Structures are given as structure tokens and as C-alpha cells.
Amino acid sequence: MSSLTRFGGRLAVRLQSLTRPQVIVLIAVLAVVAGIWTAAATGHQGLATSLVAVLMLAVLLGILHLSRWMGGLHRANQAAHRDLRTVVEQMQRRVVATVEKERLTAGDRHQELHRTITKGLRQYGHGTDLLLRAQSREIEAMFQLFAEFTPRAPMPSSGDFALNPTELLDLLHLVRLRSPRLVVELGSGTSTVWLAYALEKTGGRLVSLDHDEEYASRTRDMLDAHGLTAVAEVRTAPLSDLSVDGKTYRWYDVEKLSDVRGIDLLLIDGPPAATGPDARFPAMHALESRLAPIATVVLDDANRPDEQDAVRRWLENVAGLSAEPRLLGRHAVLSYSRSGSRASAVPA
Template identity: 55%
Template sequence: MRRLRNITPRQAILLAGASILGAAIGGSALTGHLGLALAVLGAVLAALAAGLVLVLHRLGTLGREQRKSQREQRAVLDQTQRRVLGAVEQMLLTAGDRHRELTELLATQQKAAANGTDRLLRAQTGEVEALVQLFQGFSPRAPMPSSGGFALNPTDLLDLLHLIHTRQPRLVLELGSGTSTVWIAYALERAGGRLVSLDHDPGYAEKTRIALAAHGLAEVAEVRDAPLRPVVVDGRTFPWYDVESVADLREVDLLLIDGPPEKTGKDARYPAMRVLEDRLADTATVIFDDAHRQDEAEALRKWVETIEGLTEEGEARGRHAVLSYRRIVRQLTPAE
């Protein structure tokens, strides 16, 4: 009974038809109409045969469709597998290339780091050696200020003092005071020269004066306050030392350009040779610190190209460049 309740309407109709046909055949046989019963039975059997043929045809169609679907699914699966394998292979190749690149980059960085460390150690060794030579050459009468920070490093200081020793300048002008001021004053005390140092920072200038006094060098070196003022050079306005601070200076034998600081403005040191050329001796030496920096290198190039008698003595040594200046005096030809 449970199964009968679950049959579909179509199945119920077929079941009812079969029951009616069965009843008709049975009734015909019982009433003596045997021929009619056989005819009805033959019709039923023919219908069953036709139905069976249709079912078999339908099953064959379903089988073919299933096989076709399986072939299509197999083709899709094969194509998907090939794509997945291709993608995995490409990933492995890319990963291999990336691993090789990273390995090479790491090796390069390690080599660069090793070279950088080696250069740093050599540079530190050079600075220590220069510092030892500085103290061997001079016996300070008080503790020396630090040569770190913005001060000239020991290598540049040693070269500068050697130039003072060999060229014996009578007047040295320094732009920017500090540790170098004390060392230069010691060298000029021995050589018999004089130092004038400019500084735009009153507090820093006073610290340098105190250091000079502590070393007994106030008679040799003078630090002047020179606030930054607008100065026009080559059609441009620059913040530069007050020109009144050097109004009394003539025949400067050695000029050390170590200021104004870079932070005061672009091309901060470019005005130096334009403003001070007329105050140099006919033959003078110019020391240009931080010549490796872009602004300073450009200023150096322009000076050498446009100022007659100014030439660079070889390549820059350390952080500074050494230039020679010889004034060109042109004699006027009398008119005929």
C-alpha cells in the first residue's frame, strides 16, 4: 500500500488500463468469447512489444548520450590537467629563475657589503694615521676640539697644514670657523702668518674664540661675526657672508672655503670666488672643501671655466680640491 501511494499519475493510468484489459480478457474467456479474449490478449502483447522496443531505443539513446558526455568530460579533464601541469611547470620555472636572481642579488649585496666594510676600515685606518701625524707635528697647549661632525676630517686637515707648511702664506682667510681654525692657527704660529675666520653663527664663532684663547692663539687667529646677507652674483641672489666683514683684507695668500653650510641654500658657496677674487694675492692658493658634492662640484667647474688664472691642481684629494690662482694683468696698448 505504501508503494501504491508513491506511484505517479501516469503509472496509475497504465495500471488502471492493464487492470481493465485483464478484466476484459478474463470476462471474455469466462463468457465463452474465446476469440475475443485472444484478440485482446494479442493486442496487449503487441502493445507490450512496442513499448519494449521504445524502451530499448530510449535506453540506447541515453547510453549514447552518456558515452558522449563522458568523452566530453574526459576531454575537458585532459585539457584541465594539461593546463594545470603547464601552469605548475611555469611556476616552477619562474620560481627557479627568481631563486637564481635572488641568489645572485644576495651574492652581489654580500660582496658590496664586504667591499664597503673594507673601504670603511681602510678609511678609518687612514683617518687614525692622519690624526696621529697631526699630534706628532704639533703639541697642543690645551685639549683640541673634536674633528668629527662638520669639521674637516684628519686627512684633509693634514693636507691643509702641509700646504701651509710648504707655501708659507702670510694671510689666510677661512670661511666657516671650528676645529680647523685651531689647527690652522698652530700652523701659522709656526710659519709666522695670520688667520681671519668668518662665521655666520655668533654662538659657534664665540666657541671658536674661546678655543683659540685656551690654546694661546688669539694673537694669531681672529674670528669675525659675518651674518648672512643677500649678495648678487651672476644675476642671482645668494645668502652669503656680510662683505663688510672682509672690507679691510687684501693680499690673501690662502683661501679656505668651508662655508656657508649647505643647509643655508642651494649653491651656498658659489659666491666665494666672485666676491673674494679681488682680495686674493697675485699668487694664491684656494682650498675648496666638500668638492665632491654636486653643488660644490658645479661651482668649481664654473670658476675654473670663467675666472682667468684659476686652475685646479690635479684631482680633488679627499673631500677638498686645491686650486692655484695667478692674477692675469693685461697691459694696455697705447693708441697710435
């Protein structure tokens, strides 16, 4: 009984899912079957046979219709399959093309990266070699410096903003060869102490200018610690406006050297480049008249564009100034010679 109930339930669900045309067809078939049953029961055999024929014809037509529908569905499925296969093939071609392009690009990038790394390694090796050579030069120069002088207190460090050992060695070599009686240094620091030791041996005197009072004070303390105050002095000279050829520069207060005459060696190591462009160019304009008739001018940081331009302009415009060969370091050495008539024109 339960099986029959379940069958009835499934049948009812299927009947509810029929479309309207399907319901009409079902009702027509049931009507024909009912007509056949009624005609057979009442003895109308001809009518029953006719209704059976109609039913068979309807079934045949239904089978034909179903066959056509299934054929159309099959053709639609085939068309969809062909379209899907075309899409898949196109996607495969695109994927393959993309992968190939990325592979080629990756290969190019790999080659470029390899070239870059190789170039970097070569440059690094070259740079390391240059650094080691530079360090070797500085160490050798430092040994020579301490072999020449015996400091009476710890020496300030060289390098960075101060003159490095090779430059100090070259500078002190000039002092030893030319025995200047008066040296003027623009910008105080480590070089002030070394110069003072050298001048102590030769009997010369050092005047150093510095625009920074704190830095000048530290240099004075170093000179005092080394017992060199009788040889060297540091004067604070604040920066002020100085006009040269119609252009204004920030340079040391020239009045701080009003009592200085006959400079045998002028070391230009200031003002710092941070104070303005062409910061050191005014030096010859301001101090040429205070140089001795025969003098030496040393310009530090001559590897920089501003300093190179300053040297060029000095050589073009300052009579009696000529360049000397450079031995060590990054400074330029210039010789100055004034004629007798100009020697007497030093202002009071």
C-alpha cells in the same frame, strides 16, 4: 499485518510519484486485465484470449520502448563521458603547460636572483674594502695630527660636516710649508681649532666667518677652551644677496671683512650647499682683491659638481689662478699670483 501495511504505504508513495502518461498506461493495463478476468468469468474465452494478446503486445511494445529509452540514455551517458574526458584532458594539458611555464619562470627568477645576490656580494665586499681603506687612512692621519700638536683641551670631532683628518693633515701641511701671515676661513668649526694651533706655531693669524651665530659661538668657546683667542677670531657674517655677473647668490656679508687685507691663505668651506646652488662660487669674486700678491686658495668638497664647476670658472676667469696637485682629501688647492700693477689696486 504490519508488513502488508508497509508494502501498501510504499506502493501508495510510488503511485503518487508516477507521471501522467505512466498513470494512463497503468489504468489501461488494469482495464485490460479487468476485461480478461471478466471475459474468462463469463465464459467468453475468445475475448479473453484476444485481450491477453493485446496485453502481451502492449507489454512487448513497452519493453521495446524501454529498451530504446535505455539505449538513448546509454548513448547520452557515453557522449557526456567523452565530453568530460575531453574537458579533463584539456585541463590536464593546461595545468601541465602552466606548471612548466611557472617552472621555467621560477628557473629564470632563480638565476636572476642568483646573479643579483652575487653582484651584491661583490659590491658589498668591494664597498667594505673601500670603507676599511678609508678608515685606515683617517686613523693614520689622526695619529699624525696628534703627533704634530698637543691640544690643551679635548679636540672637537672631525668628519661629517667638518674636515676629516686627511684633509686637516693636508691643510696643516700647507700652513707649515707656506707659513701664511693671515688665513681667512669661510665656515668655522673643527678646522678653526686645528688651524689656530698650526698658526700659533708659525706666528700667523686666523679670521673665520660663519653665518650661523650659534655655531660661531660654539667655535669661539672651543678657541677659548684651547687658549687660542689671541691667534684666531670668529666673526658672524649673515648671508645676504651678492650679485656676480648678473646672478644673485646668498653669500656672507663682505663688510665683515672690511678691515682684512693681504690674505695669504683662503680656505673656502662655506656657505653650506643647503643655502643654495653654487653657494661657494662668489668667494673669489668677493675676496680676490683682498688676497696677498702671492696666495693659496683651498676649496673643500671639490668632489661635488657645484664646486668642480666653481673651480673651472675661476680658472677661466681669474687671472693668475692655477691648480696645484692634490695630495690628500677632497679639496682643491689653487695658487694665486697677482701682477705688481694689480697688487696696488687693493681697495681701501
